Amino acid sequence: MTTPRIVITGLGLVTSLGTGRTAWHALLEGRSGLSPVESFDTSNHSVDLGGEIKGFDGASACRRVAPQSVGRAGRLAIAAARQAADDAGLMAGDALATRWAPERVGVAMGTTSGEPGHVERFDDHWLAGTLARDEGALAWLYPCHTIAAHIAEELDAAGPNAMLPAACAAGNYAIGYAFDALRERRADVMLAGGADAFSRITYTGFARLGAIAPERCQPFDRGRRGMVPGEAAAVLVLEREDDARRRGAEPIAEVAGYGLSCDAHHMTAAHPEGDGAARAMREALRHARIDADAVQYVSAHGTGTPTNDKLETRAVRTVFGQRRVPVSSVKSMIGHTMGAASAVESAVCALAVAEGRIPPTINFEEPDPDCDLDCVPNTARELPVRVAMNNAYAFGGNNASVLFRRID
Amino acid sequence: MSSASLRNPSRDGRRRVVITAVGSLSALGDDEAFGHGLAQGTSGLGPLTAFDLAVAAERGADVAGCRQPQAGEVDFDPRRDLGAANVRPIDRTGRLVAAAAGRALRARGWSADDLQALEIGLVLGTMYGSVHTISAFDRRGLEAGPKYVKPLDFANSVINAAAGQTAIWHGLCGPNSTVAGGLTAGLQALGLATELVRGGRAAALLAGGSDELCLESYVAFVQAGLVAGTSTGAHGDAPRALPFDARRDGFVPAEAAALFLLEDAEGAGARGAHVLGEIVGHACVFDPRRGRDPERAAATLRRAISDALADAALDASALDDGAIDVVSSGASGSRVVDSAEAHGLAKALGRHAAEIPILAVKAQVGEPLGAGGALQTAALLEVLRRGVVPAIHGFETADSGAPDLCRPTTSLELPPRETVRRGLVTSLGLDGHAAALVFETLDRAPRPRGDAP
Numbered sequence: 125m126t127t128p129r130i131v132i133t134g135l136g137l138v139t140s141l142g143t144g145r146t147a148w149h150a151l152l153e154g155r156s157g158l159s160p161v162e163s164f165d166t167s168n169h170s171v172d173l174g175g176e177i178k179g180f181d182g183a184s185a186c187r188r189v190a191p192q193s194v195g196r197a198g199r200l201a202i203a204a205a206r207q208a209a210d211d212a213g214l215m216a217g218d219a220l221a222t223r224w225a226p227e228r229v230g231v232a233m234g235t236t237s238g239e240p241g242h243v244e245r246f247d248d249h250w251l252a253g254t255l256a257r258d259e260g261a262l263a264w265l266y267p268c269h270t271i272a273a274h275i276a277e278e279l280d281a282a283g284p285n286a287m288l289p290a291a292c293a294a295g296n297y298a299i300g301y302a303f304d305a306l307r308e309r310r311a312d313v314m315l316a317g318g319a320d321a322f323s324r325i326t327y328t329g330f331a332r333l334g335a336i337a338p339e340r341c342q343p344f345d346r347g348r349r350g351m352v353p354g355e356a357a358a359v360l361v362l363e364r365e366d367d368a369r370r371r372g373a374e375p376i377a378e379v380a381g382y383g384l385s386c387d388a389h390h391m392t393a394a395h396p397e398g399d400g401a402a403r404a405m406r407e408a409l410r411h412a413r414i415d416a417d418a419v420q421y422v423s424a425h426g427t428g429t430p431t432n433d434k435l436e437t438r439a440v441r442t443v444f445g446q447r448r449v450p451v452s453s454v455k456s457m458i459g460h461t462m463g464a465a466s467a468v469e470s471a472v473c474a475l476a477v478a479e480g481r482i483p484p485t486i487n488f489e490e491p492d493p494d495c496d497l498d499c500v501p502n503t504a505r506e507l508p509v510r511v512a513m514n515n516a517y518a519f520g521g522n523n524a525s526v527l528f529r530r531i532d
Numbered sequence: 533m534s535s536a537s538l539r540n541p542s543r544d545g546r547r548r549v550v551i552t553a554v555g556s557l558s559a560l561g562d563d564e565a566f567g568h569g570l571a572q573g574t575s576g577l578g579p580l581t582a583f584d585l586a587v588a589a590e591r592g593a594d595v596a597g598c599r600q601p602q603a604g605e606v607d608f609d610p611r612r613d614l615g616a617a618n619v620r621p622i623d624r625t626g627r628l629v630a631a632a633a634g635r636a637l638r639a640r641g642w643s644a645d646d647l648q649a650l651e652i653g654l655v656l657g658t659m660y661g662s663v664h665t666i667s668a669f670d671r672r673g674l675e676a677g678p679k680y681v682k683p684l685d686f687a688n689s690v691i692n693a694a695a696g697q698t699a700i701w702h703g704l705c706g707p708n709s710t711v712a713g714g715l716t717a718g719l720q721a722l723g724l725a726t727e728l729v730r731g732g733r734a735a736a737l738l739a740g741g742s743d744e745l746c747l748e749s750y751v752a753f754v755q756a757g758l759v760a761g762t763s764t765g766a767h768g769d770a771p772r773a774l775p776f777d778a779r780r781d782g783f784v785p786a787e788a789a790a791l792f793l794l795e796d797a798e799g800a801g802a803r804g805a806h807v808l809g810e811i812v813g814h815a816c817v818f819d820p821r822r823g824r825d826p827e828r829a830a831a832t833l834r835r836a837i838s839d840a841l842a843d844a845a846l847d848a849s850a851l852d853d854g855a856i857d858v859v860s861s862g863a864s865g866s867r868v869v870d871s872a873e874a875h876g877l878a879k880a881l882g883r884h885a886a887e888i889p890i891l892a893v894k895a896q897v898g899e900p901l902g903a904g905g906a907l908q909t910a911a912l913l914e915v916l917r918r919g920v921v922p923a924i925h926g927f928e929t930a931d932s933g934a935p936d937l938c939r940p941t942t943s944l945e946l947p948p949r950e951t952v953r954r955g956l957v958t959s960l961g962l963d964g965h966a967a968a969l970v971f972e973t974l975d976r977a978p979r980p981r982g983d984a985p
Contacts (some may be wrong), residue, residue, distance in 0.1 A: 168678050212647060226820065227835065236690055238712070243663060246748065247670045255593035260756025263747055264963070267659050268691055269712040273964050278821045282832070285818035285965060287690035289661070297709060304727055310815075325670050328678045329686035368649050384733070386653070386708035388699040389620070391687040400705070407733075519687060520696020521563040 130306050131375035131531065133368050134212025135471045136204035136317070139458050140175045140354060144207055148475050151483040152504040157458045158341065158352055164324045171336045175354020176461030186387075187218045189278050190347075193265060195239030196321035198274040200357035200464070205231075205275040206313050209522075212361035213373060214313065216265035223371065230283030231272045231313035232301040234294025234318035235463035238268025238287075239353035240325045251372025271280035271319055275359075283311040283339055291518035292425075292460065293360065294318050294468025296526050301380040302362050312367055317359035320469035326462065327353050333392070333430055343453040343485050344433050344499040346492035351427040354459030358467035360474070375473035380511070380527040387521030394432060394517060398439025401425075405443045405515065412527045414511055420528075421482050423469040424499075426453025428462050434494040436515070441496075450507065452500035452515045454485045466516035470526055473512040477530040480508040492509040501514045543812075543845070548797035549729045551971075552805040555635030556740075556790035557613075557628055559897045563635060565905075567914040568897050569896065571943075573925055577784050582778030583747045585754075597762045598754045600770045603745055604786025604898025614701070620703060620808060621823030623688045624744040625662045626697040628789035633698050633738050636793045640805070644703060653706030653734040654695050655725040655953035656791075657741030658902035661691035661710070661821045664746035668704070669850075694742060706734045715862065715869075716816065716959040717741050717904030718790070719967035724795050725813035726900055735799045741908035742789035749901075750785050758962075760784050760865055775863035775892035776939050778929045783864035786898025790906035809913055811968035812954075813844025821872050822964040826872050830965045833876025833958060839883050840956070840968035851884050855954055857946055857968075858921055860912040862904055862959040865892040869921030873929065873960050891942050905959045909971060912955040916973050919946045 136154065137143055138521060140157030143148035149312075150157070153286055161174040171363060182199025183191035185206050194202065209215050220226060242261045249255045269287040276285050284305050290297040295318030302314035320326075330353055331334050337350035368375050387400035409416055422444075454472055455461075461468055478484050480503055488501035510526045542548060556562065559576025560569035562680075566642035569576060572951040580601040589595050592810075606628065610619045613631035622630065633654070637647065669685040687693065697706050707728055713720040718741030725739030744746040753759045760782035761771025774780040795805060817839060841847070846855050859877060878885045893911040894900075900907060915921050921944045930939065946953065954972040 187545070215849055227817065233817075237666075238691060241664065243748075244670060245668055246752075247674060250591045250667075250671060253590070255588060255591045255751065257592075258752070258755065260656070260752045260754075260758075262663060262752035262818050263756040263758060264752075266663070266752075267712065267714055269714050269717070269961075269965070270963065273818070273822065276818050276964070277822055280820045282818050282820050282835075284816050286816065289710050289712050290708075291690040291692050291696075301724070304731060308727065324673075325666060325689065328673045328681055329669070329683075331678060332681050332686060354575060384653075384707035385706055388697075388703050388705045388708075390700065391693065391696055392683075395569070403705070411733075443602075455689045480554070481856060494813040518692070519690045520692045520708065521699060522692055522696065 128307060129365040130303050130362055130379045131365045131368055132360050132377050132379060132474050133363050133373045134208045134377055136207030136211060136359040137468060137471055138200050139356045139468060140177050141458055148474055150161035151454050152286060152481055154484045154486045154502060155457060163322055168466040169331045171331055171338050173352050175352055179281040185391060189274050191193055194274050195218045195241050195265060197235060197239050197319045198271050201233060201271050201275055201319035202278050203357040203511040204357035205279060205319060208361045209279055211319060214361065224313060226280045226282040228312040229281040229285055230285060230305055230314045231276045231281050232286045232298040232314060232316045233272040234288045234290055234298040235268050235271055236291045236294060236320050237326055239266050239293055241321060242266035244324050253258060257346040274423055275315060277513060286305060287456045290522045291520055292409045292462055293466055293516035293522045294463035294519035295465065296514060296516045296524035297468060299360065299470055299526055303379055304380060306362055306364055314362045315359050316362055318464040319357035320355055320464045323423040337428055340487045341428040341456045341459060342487040343428040343456050344492060344495040344497060345488050346432060346490040348428050348433060351429050352459035354461040356461035356464040356468050358464055358471050360470060375531050378529040378531060380529040382526045383407025383411055385523045392519055394435045398435045400521055401436060401439035401517055402442040402522045404525040408527050409526040414527055418511045419449055419513050420509045421476055422449055422451040423451045423473050423514040424451045425515050425517045426455050428455060437495045437497055450482055450500050451497045452483055456485050466514060469514045473514045473528040477509050477512050479527050480506060482507055535888040547730050549726045549794050549811045550797045550800050551792045551793050551808045552800050553636040553639040553793040554910055555631055555632040557606045557715060558907055559606060559607060559786055559790035570914055570921055571918060573922055575925060577602050581605065586752045588747060593751045595751060595754050598759060602771055602784045604784055605745060606787050608924045621666045621684050621937055622697045624661045625742055628692040629656060629694040629742045629745060630701045630788035632791045633702055634792050637702060640793055647703050650736050651706040652704045653708060653728060653737040654699055654704050655709045655711060655721045655737060655739040656695040656712045657713060657721030659714050659717055659743050660749055661693055662688060662744060665689055665750045667748045686709065693750050713965050714961040715901060715904055716965040716967040717902035719957060719959045719969050720816050723816055724971055726811050726814055729794050729796050736793060736795045738791045740791035741796055741902040743787060743901035743903055745785060745787035753785055758782050772926055773865040773895050774861060774926050775865050775895050775924060776874060777927050778931045780865040780867060783866050783899035786900040788897060788900035788903035788907055790903050790910050801880045809971055809973045811969060812972050813840045814898055815839030815843055816967040818963045827871035830875035832877060833960050834879040836966040837880035837958060840970050844970040853880060856888055856956050857953050858889055858891060858912060858915055858955040860891040860908040860955060860957045862908060863892045864899040869962060870958050874934050874937060877937060887936055889938045889940050890922040891921060892924045905957060908957045912957055912971055916953045916955055921946065937975055
């Protein structure tokens, strides 16, 4: 039996630059979705820049799930999942079309923090002496597996249901999980992606590490001063290609393979030689049976912190040698959306191979000899990309690379 | 069992996945104490000492119904398990996982060089990671100001912190994945790890689950009405974990870490491993009604079981041939979940339901959340090895209307087998997940001396 090809048949994006293809076009235009934080008081911080999705409520996307039982990350996830399901033609109105047995539709999602808003509420009650009003939310509403569960409840997906909290590489882990579930025929359709909500806890942590850029995010620039926390959700609908063709769906791109590795070096700092990052890239290439020379675009982890971008450059050069493969970071525009980031960037790679356009790294002014890459500065590029690679690195040394190929 | 039993390293063209070591810490103690306590019918549960619920009551928590709080605590000295090195950067969940991993790796006899050469992976199931670490970090920011939060706490605030810290501690460079799935996380992790070995992504992986006992989750469980003794306000006797029993009124919160070393059978044979058993099938499915409809919940568990049996190339008729010797169930004393689990097992096992003995280890170790499925698997391994199924601790009478299942009230000896012994592990979550795993010993396990016959 030949190994089935896995294709993307739908995309859903909820970002600070809008939703769906609107977000994609804003990324190509090089717009910034960053703005001063409004959802909590930042007066005790020395920074206030964030990637909040202003005005997002998400209650309207919850048509089966009671919205009051869903945290912000879950609402972002449901909104992205509904979009992706509509985009793929899975839905008949609000419900999964009868073509699919619910048992054959699964969900795999990644996150960094799950629903930290529920911990924040618990802590506010703790300080106010009103814990009784929390009513066990940490048991019922907080655990991060509820994100994948809410999507499944909303779309009636009764197949495999997995939540992979691999921090800032989580979206890629979820896509890898879905890829294997389809290849092993544990499901016929998988919705896979990532979601994270803007949170006081996350913002405070990165601020304490001194990692947040004060004015803008400048990956690979010599003057880069840090990352910017953001929020987003992205969901990809994956199917086996023969199934998708049989129902007349137009695949957007192929997921060609993925690779995982662990630095086993430091919780918050990358390996000094980019060792784990390079191993994840090579594992993905080995798994997809694609030569490094065939990769024409790399969506970088590219957070904009001095260390990440330097070590990532080293890892990319280790794998691709002296060849100047275009490497860009959409985090320059929407910030670091945590567990959603690599899912958003996977959608970017899928659209890049589908349309032959690469989004830029914005705010680029001065080259850094430590980041000697073609970072597609400031302006999107037309380039017939056949193979794209999406890299993601996380706290805990969790690395994941996913490869995308054009449908020819 | 020896490597000689690994004559056929693949099954239906797939790599076979064997278990070659175990490391666990639970309320019954570490590995040997766990097996012994399980067989002797010891309870690892006792009065909660890890923290004082009165602190939460002062903060306005409604914990008055919990008069004699019980817990399944791990008696754990990190120095004993993790040596003299600095454990300060690691929170309790992480320390439990690192300690369990160390036990499994030592049992396998691997050196640091071996570990590096093999690029060992880790797949960890957890419900919370550490909600205590996250909450403490946030409260410090609120009380002292954001500049006074601790960077170490922030590093551990990610849900994959325990897996990352354990990889650093032991130098595990292979695929490293954390799986959240509520009470089913441990079985989900074993399932994902099985797929990673079958797919050739790792020659060896540690896989299992862990959660810690902490004030934040304990208070939440009490306020959610899930804890034994809370709803009835038990007078007199301390509340107990009573899986499947008509008197049950909740679970006893617990902590644990349990990890298995999984290897591809061929590699394990070449490396001279002592094989403890084989994971032959697994499945994880979901109930979009989120467990609110008891019949649907039971049907979802049945589906997980039949999918796992199918993954093990066993069909319904295999049950007629005695394919399953024992079931290691996730029943914990929960009113709702135990009932759905009983009905799901009855549906899945059909007319053999009354014959196949059921283990309910949570009666003795409490509800260790993400570690549950892994501890259930450890219990199954012990039972298959010893050939004796212990009584369900404390079990007397099932609900009226409960299905006819074999819930032992005295220990039962498994009939002799000339071929494999096989067990099923089942896990039903609080809000929709169901998972199952099929495990077998490769041939008839030699019984330890002294056990009859």
